[in-house]
Amino acid sequence: MKYDLSPDQKLLKDTAREFFSKEFDTTLVRDMVKDGKGFTEEHWKKMAELGWMGILIPEQYADFEMSFLDMAVLLYEMGYACFPGPFFSTAVLGVITLLEAGSDPQKQKLLPEVARGDRILTLAWTETSRAYSASGISARADLQNDHYALSGTKLFVPYAHIADTILCAARTEDPQEDREPGISLFIVDGKSPGLGVEVLSTMAGDKLCEVTLNQVRISRENLLGERNQGWSVLKRVLLKAAVAKCAEMSGGAQKVLEMVVDYAKKRVQFGQPIGSFQAIQHHCANILTYVDTSKFMTYQAAWRISQGLPFEKEASMCKAWVSDSYRQLAALGHQVMAGTGFMEETDLQLYFKQAKAAETAFGDADFHREIVAGQIGL
Amino acid sequence: MDFGFTKEEEELIEEVRVFIKQEVTPELVAETEDLGAIYGGTQARKFMKKFATKGWLTPNWPREYGGLGSSEMVTYMIRDEMAYARLPLYFVGAHMAGPTILRVGSEEMKREFLPPIARGELEFVLGYTEPDAGSDLASLTIHAEDKGDFFLVNGQKTFNTHSHVGDYHWLAARTDLDAPKHKGISMLIVDMKSKGITISPLITMAGWRTNEVFYDGVVVPKKNLVGEKNKGFYYLLGALDFERMFPPKAYQRLFEEIADYARETIVDGRPLSKNPLIRQKLAQIAIELEVAKLLYYQLAYILDKEKIPDYQSSMEKMFATEMAQRITNTGMEVLGLYGQLTKGSKWAPLAGKVEHDYRGSVVETIYAGTSEIMRNIIAQRGLGLPRG
Numbered sequence: 001m002k003y004d005l006s007p008d009q010k011l012l013k014d015t016a017r018e019f020f021s022k023e024f025d026t027t028l029v030r031d032m033v034k035d036g037k038g039f040t041e042e043h044w045k046k047m048a049e050l051g052w053m054g055i056l057i058p059e060q061y062a063d064f065e066m067s068f069l070d071m072a073v074l075l076y077e078m079g080y081a082c083f084p085g086p087f088f089s090t091a092v093l094g095v096i097t098l099l100e101a102g103s104d105p106q107k108q109k110l111l112p113e114v115a116r117g118d119r120i121l122t123l124a125w126t127e128t129s130r131a132y133s134a135s136g137i138s139a140r141a142d143l144q145n146d147h148y149a150l151s152g153t154k155l156f157v158p159y160a161h162i163a164d165t166i167l168c169a170a171r172t173e174d175p176q177e178d179r180e181p182g183i184s185l186f187i188v189d190g191k192s193p194g195l196g197v198e199v200l201s202t203m204a205g206d207k208l209c210e211v212t213l214n215q216v217r218i219s220r221e222n223l224l225g226e227r228n229q230g231w232s233v234l235k236r237v238l239l240k241a242a243v244a245k246c247a248e249m250s251g252g253a254q255k256v257l258e259m260v261v262d263y264a265k266k267r268v269q270f271g272q273p274i275g276s277f278q279a280i281q282h283h284c285a286n287i288l289t290y291v292d293t294s295k296f297m298t299y300q301a302a303w304r305i306s307q308g309l310p311f312e313k314e315a316s317m318c319k320a321w322v323s324d325s326y327r328q329l330a331a332l333g334h335q336v337m338a339g340t341g342f343m344e345e346t347d348l349q350l351y352f353k354q355a356k357a358a359e360t361a362f363g364d365a366d367f368h369r370e371i372v373a374g375q376i377g378l
Numbered sequence: 379m380d381f382g383f384t385k386e387e388e389e390l391i392e393e394v395r396v397f398i399k400q401e402v403t404p405e406l407v408a409e410t411e412d413l414g415a416i417y418g419g420t421q422a423r424k425f426m427k428k429f430a431t432k433g434w435l436t437p438n439w440p441r442e443y444g445g446l447g448s449s450e451m452v453t454y455m456i457r458d459e460m461a462y463a464r465l466p467l468y469f470v471g472a473h474m475a476g477p478t479i480l481r482v483g484s485e486e487m488k489r490e491f492l493p494p495i496a497r498g499e500l501e502f503v504l505g506y507t508e509p510d511a512g513s514d515l516a517s518l519t520i521h522a523e524d525k526g527d528f529f530l531v532n533g534q535k536t537f538n539t540h541s542h543v544g545d546y547h548w549l550a551a552r553t554d555l556d557a558p559k560h561k562g563i564s565m566l567i568v569d570m571k572s573k574g575i576t577i578s579p580l581i582t583m584a585g586w587r588t589n590e591v592f593y594d595g596v597v598v599p600k601k602n603l604v605g606e607k608n609k610g611f612y613y614l615l616g617a618l619d620f621e622r623m624f625p626p627k628a629y630q631r632l633f634e635e636i637a638d639y640a641r642e643t644i645v646d647g648r649p650l651s652k653n654p655l656i657r658q659k660l661a662q663i664a665i666e667l668e669v670a671k672l673l674y675y676q677l678a679y680i681l682d683k684e685k686i687p688d689y690q691s692s693m694e695k696m697f698a699t700e701m702a703q704r705i706t707n708t709g710m711e712v713l714g715l716y717g718q719l720t721k722g723s724k725w726a727p728l729a730g731k732v733e734h735d736y737r738g739s740v741v742e743t744i745y746a747g748t749s750e751i752m753r754n755i756i757a758q759r760g761l762g763l764p765r766g
Contacts, residue, residue, distance in 0.1 A: 001451060001675045002380040009379075069379065261761050276766040281757030282750070288760055289693055296672040300381040307382075317665045366658060369665070373657035376664050378637065 003296070009073045012066075015050065016074055020081035026347045032084040033205030037162055039085030048117025053091045056099065061107055062115030068240070072247035072302035076295075079251030082350050084205065086120045086159035092244045093158070093237070094121025097167050101185055101225030101233045110165065110187075122163040124154040124188075124211050125234055132363060134181030134231040139213060141170035141184060148172075148223070150186060150194075150216040160209035161197045163190045168213070173228050183231040185224035192216045204353035239312060240305055242319040242362035246298040249326045249358045253291045256351050260287060260333040263340070274336070283332045290325035297321045313375040320368035323359040330355040381672075383455070391455050394434060398463045401425060407464050414586030414738070415628075417466040418501040418543030425465070426498030435472050436496040439480065443488060444496025450681035454623075454674065461625035470502035470540055471495040475548040478565070478617045482605035491546075491567070503544035503570060505591065506614065507537045513751050515550070516560040516611055520593060522551035524607075529553070529566060529598040531574075534590065537745075541577045541589035545570060554608050563611040565604035572596050584738035621746050622691040623677050624698035626670035629705045632735055633663050635728050636709040643727075650712060659708050663701075670698045689760030696752035699742035706736040 005013060023043060032038050047053065054064030055071045071092065078087065095114060098107055098121075113119035129136035139152020150170055160166055166188040173182030188195065196212040225233050261284055264275030274280050301318040304311040330352040334341045341348040359365070383391070406421040413419050417426070426435060430444075438453040439445025446452075461467055476495045479487055494500040511518040520533030531551055538547075547568040554562030568575070574596040580588050605613055637660055640651040650656050673694040680687040687694075709732035710717040721730030743749040757763045 001383065001679055003676055003679050005379065257761075261763065264763060272766070273764055275757075275763040278750070278754065278766060281763050281766075282753040284761055284763060285693075285753035285756035288689075288756055289697060292690075292693065293669045293673065293697070296676070297669060299379055300668075300672060303379050303381045314668070317668050320661070321665050321669060369658050369661035370654075372661040372664055373651075376637065376661065378641065378651040378657050378660060 009070060012070060013073050013077060016077035020077060020083060026082060029082050029084055029350055038207040044117055053117055054115030056095045057111050057115050061111035064115060067306040069302045069306040075244055075247035076251035079248035080255045089122040089158040090114060090120050093123040093241055094167060096240050097123055097237045100237055119164045120162055121165050122158055122160050123167045124157040125169040126156045128153055128155055134183050135175055137169055137171055137183055139170040141172050146220060148218040150213045150218055152213050154211040157209045157211045159207050160211050161199050166190055169230055169234060181231045182228050184227050185230040186218050187222040187224050188218060204357040206357055238362050239315045243301045243315045245358055245361050246318050246322040249322050250294045250298045252351050252354055253294055253326050253329055256330055256333045257287050257291050259348055260336045263337050280336055283336050287329045287332050290329040294322045294325045316368040316371040319363060320365040323365040326355040327359050387452060387455060390452060391459060394456055394459050402463055410464055410466050414584060415467040416540050417469045418540055422466050430498035435498050439496060443492035450678040454678035458625040458627045462627035462631055467628060470504045470548055471500055474617045474621050475502040477620050478613050482613055501544040502546050502548045503538055503540040505535050505538050505547045505549040509536050513748060518550055520551045522553050522566060528600055531593045531596040531598055533593050536590045537588050538591050539588040541591050550610055550614055560611040562608055564607050565610040565613050566598050567602040568598050619686060619691050622695040624695050626667055626674050626698050629702045630667055633705050636712055639727055640712055656712060663705055663708055666701045670701055673697055689756045692752040692755040696749050700749060702739045702742045706739045710736050
């Protein structure tokens with residue numbers, strides 16, 4: 001067991017910390033909520049130059065290959081900075097899906113552009129059914145001679161409004177018992193005729209979209225992976241994405257801790273810093289416990305993914321633990337920072353909202369506890 | 379980062395498991411339960427005579443004092459396995475007094491005490507708490523008067539659990555009445571058979587015994603002063619950092635038994651384990667056990683880097699012991715009305731183990747520093763918040 005980052009990972013972490021603190025502050029987070037696009041070209045290009053889009057991309061397609069654990073280190077810093085934009089949907093969701101299911105020509109075509117920062121990706125799977133399972137997918141892809149016609153409505157698709165490519169899950173077969181659930185994945189051009197995108201108004205300002213598909217024409221070569229085998233791919237992708245999301249959450253949690261402790265040391269009431277009161281100290285001790293344990297659970301799961309070990313149980317344990325921890329520690333943070341933390345101009349509230357949004361992404365704690373229950377043979 | 383164990387570590391642990399499987403008797407498990415998992419009973423000493431021959435009681439000690447010179451990681455792994463097997467958990471000699479003697483004791487003291495501790499032949503008795511010195515330990519008043527050739531000790535200790543089974547008192551006593559309270563304390567090693575010591579039992583709500591210890595003119599030889607005079611409180615704080623670690627597997631076994639019970643018990647036509655609420659609760663425990671494991675082995679990792687864990691050991695102790703109470707409470711919820719049935723009752727599930735541990739786990743968040751003191755330490759040492 002080793003709990004420290006490698007020298008390379010430390011370098012990556014320091015580079016990211018410096019980049020985000022120099023290039024960017026939370027004014028921009030607030031601006032991006034109002035901004036239509038939700039990211040700036042300038043930052044996007046610089047991040048591509050640093051090689052970050054390509055961390056998960058094998059070296060045959062780009063020059064920046066690092067491990068999933070390295071990606072977790074970077075995402076931790078993005079979470080720390082509360083950095084908005086389509087990085088997660090592109091470099092994590094999109095890239096992992098392409099790697100899990102894509103043919104070599106498909107990867108050859110898309111991944112080098114992603115690594116250069118020239119292509120934004122996203123993944124569309126949830127729908128209005130509210131179900132987080134294959135049965136919740138009812139968008140249809142009908143095979144018509146040389147192409148598929150995609151119709152249906154997708155919800156909560158991150159950054160679809162600026163995505164060049166939407167990887168989309170749709171039904172190619174009706175659900176039947178004892179059969180693969182009949183889901184296939186498709187590579188959909190963001191500018192396809194029949195495709196409509198509307199940005200939803202969200203609490204944390206994340207650009208989540210409604211995507212409507214009306215007889216969108218997809219050529220057969222843009223079937224991603226095997227027909228009817230898409231659900232098992234999605235399950236793996238979403239579990240890895242859950243761990244990646246936890247890395248972002250752990251970084252955000254660390255930032256909350258620092259803001260709160262800093263405040264507790266400076267804020268004077270009853271003639272002394274409030275941080276000297278046990279009630280406040282115990283809140284802070286609980287926050288640190290949530291922070292440390294979230295980090296360990298995240299890095300353990302990310303390490304298993306990097307090592308090619310089975311990771312299902314640890315990944316679900318991780319998402320369940322971090323989901324609850326981040327929400328609870330952000331709430332404790334508000335208790336310490338009181339009225340000040342409640343003000344829009346204070347950063348704490350940005351993290352509080354992010355914590356809730358991230359908790360619901362890729363399955364909340366209840367969802368993942370149910371997976372864990374299955375994994376431990378209940 | 380690396381969250382696995384090495385091949386050598388895995389192999390050693392397998393050897394330990396096999397040994398434990400072959401050598402642990404029902405009598406030993408029963409004795410351990412009766413004693414509240416402290417070391418020193420007859421069965422435990424019998425078992426340890428063989429177990430310690432392998433160096434497994436004190437693997438991190440140097441070979442010359444009876445250890446294997448191995449890593450803290452291995453030491454922590456072995457302790458975790460011992461906890462899982464329901465062997466004694468609380469060793470004052472091997473885990474608290476011994477490491478302190480190793481750091482600050484004279485060569486003569488090391489030679490006298492360390493090898494027999496490593497062989498499991500000597501057990502110490504933790505002598506910290508007094509009626510008016512609990513969390514505020516530096517307020518202790520038992521007096522060791524320097525008489526030139528010896529110390530003359532008068533006063534009282536309480537909650538010294540090993541007293542009726544241990545051999546030597548690991549005694550914190552006041553040696554300077556005028557110095558600031560934490561600068562006037564020394565550590566002494568006192569033979570429990572010394573003239574003038576009276577041990578009086580206190581019975582806990584868990585059923586096991588702890589003790590009051592009275593000192594009435596007890597003579598302690600000068601050579602039994604540990605390290606320097608009046609530095610005892612600092613040694614004690616250091617020893618507490620070793621004590622504050624709690625093997626997460628101590629309650630894992632119970633959790634597994636509760637999960638088995640849920641799988642095997644049919645209620646309203648389906649196993650309890652198919653009830654969504656029970657699945658949520660048990661999965662949450664499985665997750666917390668994983669969290670506790672990562673906190674626990676972090677301590678070994680820090681020690682192996684030759685650093686001293688400070689807030690981390692408090693965090694591990696706090697988390698693992700609070701988890702222990704959540705595990706026993708979850709067990710009681712799963713068992714429902716049956717949970718209250720005690721050992722020996724014909725309807726008691728799991729031989730009354732859940733009921734027993736539910737009572738017993740109350741003290742986990744109290745001994746060796748309450749959860750509240752742990753949070754103070756985390757806040758002050760870990761985050762630099764000012765003392766109030």
